[in-house]
Structures are given as structure tokens and as C-alpha cells.
Amino acid sequence: MGDYSKMKKGCIPILILVIFFITPYSYESNASNENNEPKKRVLLVSSYSPSFETFFIQIEGINSQFEGENIELDVEFMDSKQFYTDENITNFYTSLKYKIQNINTYDAIIVADDNALNFIIKYQDELFKEIPIVFLGINNLENAIKGSENPYITGTIEAASIKETIEIASKLNSGATNVIAITDNTNSGQGDLITYYLEENKFNNLTFRGLDLSNLDFDEFASKLQEIDEDDIVLLLSVFSDKNNNKVSFDEGLEIVLDNCSQPIYHPYYQGLGDGVIGGKVISHYEQGSLAASIVNDIFRGGIFQR
Numbered sequence: 001m002g003d004y005s006k007m008k009k010g011c012i013p014i015l016i017l018v019i020f021f022i023t024p025y026s027y028e029s030n031a032s033n034e035n036n037e038p039k040k041r042v043l044l045v046s047s048y049s050p051s052f053e054t055f056f057i058q059i060e061g062i063n064s065q066f067e068g069e070n071i072e073l074d075v076e077f078m079d080s081k082q083f084y085t086d087e088n089i090t091n092f093y094t095s096l097k098y099k100i101q102n103i104n105t106y107d108a109i110i111v112a113d114d115n116a117l118n119f120i121i122k123y124q125d126e127l128f129k130e131i132p133i134v135f136l137g138i139n140n141l142e143n144a145i146k147g148s149e150n151p152y153i154t155g156t157i158e159a160a161s162i163k164e165t166i167e168i169a170s171k172l173n174s175g176a177t178n179v180i181a182i183t184d185n186t187n188s189g190q191g192d193l194i195t196y197y198l199e200e201n202k203f204n205n206l207t208f209r210g211l212d213l214s215n216l217d218f219d220e221f222a223s224k225l226q227e228i229d230e231d232d233i234v235l236l237l238s239v240f241s242d243k244n245n246n247k248v249s250f251d252e253g254l255e256i257v258l259d260n261c262s263q264p265i266y267h268p269y270y271q272g273l274g275d276g277v278i279g280g281k282v283i284s285h286y287e288q289g290s291l292a293a294s295i296v297n298d299i300f301r302g303g304i305f306q307r
Contacts, residue, residue, distance in 0.1 A: 042072070043106045044109075045111050047112055112135075117135050117143055121146070136156050139189075143191075166199065170203070179208050181210050236267045
């Protein structure tokens with residue numbers, strides 16, 4: 001396991017923001033002599049790989065809170081954006097179980113993104129029994145609530161500012177009658193799509209539509225993009241995988257969109273800003289990491305979960 005404790009083109013986002021949800025826990029100050037305290041060990045289980053655009057931004061946020069603390073941070077990567085298969089999950093489980101059995105136990109777990117949270121919920125009793133778990137970057141609110149029902153799990157959700165971004169787009173394109181949301185079959189993409197349609201009744205002048213790669217291959221997707229009307233608002237949520245499970249990076253997916261769609265592309269995330277994407281109201285992955293790490297620090301200082 002790697003020790004990341006020392007890790008430290010042009011549209012401009014209108015606002016960078018993290019919207020968060022913390023499940024209930026109470027904090028009680030508990031002073032201690034740090035010189036006599038053993039080093040705390042924290043494991044970050046990431047849904048991503050190190051090549052994923054937001055990973056190091058989250059790490060910087062986490063380390064902003066752990067800097068100066070007596071904490072060692074390890075990271076394990078699921079690489080589930082590329083390989084979200086039963087075989088990959090089984091291999092990850094086998095590898096992680098072996099490592100945990102042969103090292104000292106962890107004092108806390110940080111979980112990044114929906115796939116990692118699903119994994120943790122499934123294997124919590126076997127791998128992380130009675131260890132505090134803090135999640136971040138969760139798009140699926142239902143899963144976050146399900147996880148928080150466990151007395152050892154809390155965290156923040158990645159509540160994409162879809163409503164606010166569409167409001168901004170509507171002001172910039174007052175003649176628009178449709179919003180087209182681009183998404184794929186990833187857990188995060190489908191979670192954002194649910195949130196997107198929940199906002200529809202707040203916009204009486206707009207019809208909400210979806211362009212979902214769950215039902216299209218990349219060639220079909222490119223053709224559909226070319227059919228979008230010039231007055232439509234285009235909201236990019238997720239574009240990593242098509243119906244045949246062909247994978248692309250965010251930059252590759254964005255290139256497909258930009259090559260085939262002449263409309264401004266709105267996106268409620270940091271990726272793509274300056275590379276052809278208009279932000280809207282944008283989530284900060286740095287702040288998500290910072291907040292999750294601050295919750296871990298609170299737990300180490302005496303915070304307890306109560307139900």
C-alpha cells in the first residue's frame with residue numbers, strides 16, 4: 001500500500017462549490033498527550049485509479065487536514081471506472097483481504113465515490129468491523145442514506161448543483177426550450193441522472209431529456225449529438241462507458257462531445273473547465289476531501305457515532 005501522506009484551457013467556472021451531507025454523529029473534545037499517542041493509520045479506498053482526473057485533487061484536500069497530524073495514509077484503488085466487473089471486484093477483495101490480514105489494523109477508512117461505498121457496505125463486517133468509515137463523492141443519495149444507517153459510517157455526498165447550473169444556462173440562453181443531459185451507465189452517472197429528473201418540475205419552461213450511453217454505442221452517441229438543436233441546453237454529467245461497455249477517459253469522452261456538438265457544454269464538475277466546458281455551479285473535489293478528512297480528525301479527537 002502506498003503512503004500518500006506527503007503528496008501534495010478557456011472557460012471559467014461561475015462558482016466553485018461543494019454541497020455536502022453529513023450523517024449524524026456527535027463530537028466530544030477529549031484532550032490527549034500527542035507525544036504518547038501511536039500513529040493513526042487511515043486507509044483510503046478509491047473507486048478510481050491514480051490516472052482519474054479528480055483523484056489527486058481529493059488527495060490534496062485530505063492532506064490539507066492531515067498535515068501536521070500523527071496520521072499515516074494508505075490508498076487502495078478499485079479502478080472501477082475502467083473495470084467495474086464481478087471479476088475485478090473479486091480480485092480487489094482478495095488482494096485487500098490479504099493485505100489487511102498481514103498488517104496492523106486501520107483506525108479509520110475513507111471511501112471515495114459510489115463503487116467504493118458499495119464495496120465497503122458489502123464487506124464491512126469482514127474487513128472493517130467496528131472501524132469508523134467516512135465516505136465522500138457519493139452521487140447516489142439513496143446509497144449514502146443506506147450507508148449512514150450503520151453506526152460506523154458517515155460522510156458527504158457529491159450533490160451536483162444541477163438545478164443551479166440549469167438556472168445559469170437558462171439566463172445565458174433565454175430562448176431554450178429543452179435541456180439535454182448526457183450520461184452513461186456508471187453508478188455516478190445514473191445517480192446524477194436521477195437527480196436531474198427530480199429537478200424537472202422546477203422548470204416549467206423547459207423539457208428535460210436524456211442522452212444516455214446506456215442505450216448507445218459511441219458511434220450512435222456521436223450521431224445523436226449532431227441532432228441536438230442549437231437552442232438546446234446541453235448538460236454533461238458522465239461519459240465514460242457505452243452500451244457495449246467500451247471505456248474512454250473523461251478527456252476522450254469530452255472530445256467526442258465537443259467534436260459533434262456545437263452548443264455550449266455545461267458541467268457541474270471541475271473536469272473540463274478550460275478545455276471547452278462551461279462550468280455553471282461547480283463541485284470542488286478538494287473541499288470534499290478536506291471535509292472527509294476533517295471528520296476523521298474529529299473522530300480521532302473524541303468524536304463518537306450515536307444513533
